[in-house]
Amino acid sequence: MSTTSQAMLNQGLFEDQEMPSQLGFYSFHPNLSFPQVGCQQSLKAFNIPPSLAADAPSSLTEALLSSAPTKQREDITPHLGGAQLLSLQRSTANLWAWGEVNECLSSKRSIGGDDHLGVSAMKMKKIKARRKVREPRFCFKTMSEVDVLDDGYKWRKYGQKVVKNTQHPRSYYRCTQDNCRVKKRVERLAEDPRMVITTYEGRHIHSPSHDLEESQAPSHLNNFFW
DNA sequence: CGACTTTGACCTGCGC
DNA sequence: GCGCAGGTCAAAGTCG
Numbered sequence: 001m002s003t004t005s006q007a008m009l010n011q012g013l014f015e016d017q018e019m020p021s022q023l024g025f026y027s028f029h030p031n032l033s034f035p036q037v038g039c040q041q042s043l044k045a046f047n048i049p050p051s052l053a054a055d056a057p058s059s060l061t062e063a064l065l066s067s068a069p070t071k072q073r074e075d076i077t078p079h080l081g082g083a084q085l086l087s088l089q090r091s092t093a094n095l096w097a098w099g100e101v102n103e104c105l106s107s108k109r110s111i112g113g114d115d116h117l118g119v120s121a122m123k124m125k126k127i128k129a130r131r132k133v134r135e136p137r138f139c140f141k142t143m144s145e146v147d148v149l150d151d152g153y154k155w156r157k158y159g160q161k162v163v164k165n166t167q168h169p170r171s172y173y174r175c176t177q178d179n180c181r182v183k184k185r186v187e188r189l190a191e192d193p194r195m196v197i198t199t200y201e202g203r204h205i206h207s208p209s210h211d212l213e214e215s216q217a218p219s220h221l222n223n224f225f226w
Numbered sequence: 227c228g229a230c231t232t233t234g235a236c237c238t239g240c241g242c
Numbered sequence: 243g244c245g246c247a248g249g250t251c252a253a254a255g256t257c258g
Contacts, residue, residue: 064229156230157229157251158249158252159232159251160231160232160233161248161249163248164248166247170248170249172249172250176230185249
């Protein structure tokens with residue numbers, strides 16, 4: 001669709017279903033090092049081989065690309081290699097997660113063992129206590145004029161809320177497929193209204209509604225549903 | 227008429 | 243316990 005062809009997938013954040021405290025993030029900047037441990041935990045949840053992520057960020061990029069729906073693959077590809085993203089911007093959509101990611105990044109090399117994420121046990125305990133069990137979440141930022149990007153699935157809007165300190169409302173969508181409980185939130189970045197923050201929660205139990213042909217193509221990575 | 231959006235009310239978790 | 247903010251519900255409205 002032409003409206004989404006201008007969209008640029010810049011960076012993302014995902015969370016392990018089994019271990020919500022394990023967060024990984026990806027960036028398409030080739031020089032940015034990778035928080036490998038947390039990353040691999042999350043990759044396991046999304047069925048992406050850890051070996052792809054352990055080597056270099058570019059490997060992960062390929063993994064994400066090969067497992068993404070055709071439409072998003074087209075959106076992402078033109079921007080690979082030339083990405084100029086070094087900073088991680090906060091948004092109300094993933095504020096709860098960015099703190100942990102930042103701590104992970106700042107301490108990932110110096111600390112091993114159980115405390116490999118560098119988050120103090122006390123703080124981790126507080127975080128876990130605060131958070132109830134969540135579906136795996138995947139959040140990314142796109143530059144797009146349209147709020148709702150065509151990701152191949154059908155969504156029904158079930159709510160809209162004005163979030164504090166932002167002039168743009170947040171929209172809540174649910175997958176229309178029976179028994180599929182995937183949700184997504186869409187909002188515009190307060191600092192840059194051109195950027196759309198899309199947060200997926202849960203995993204689809206079915207193929208994209210208009211991407212069936214591609215989803216049946218043989219690939220060991222194609223079980224990564226968005 | 228069914229599918230979808232809108233929107234105010236309600237529920238829940240968290241900080242103080 | 244109270245108030246705030248985010249998330250969800252559901253009735254009403256809209257559209258094809």
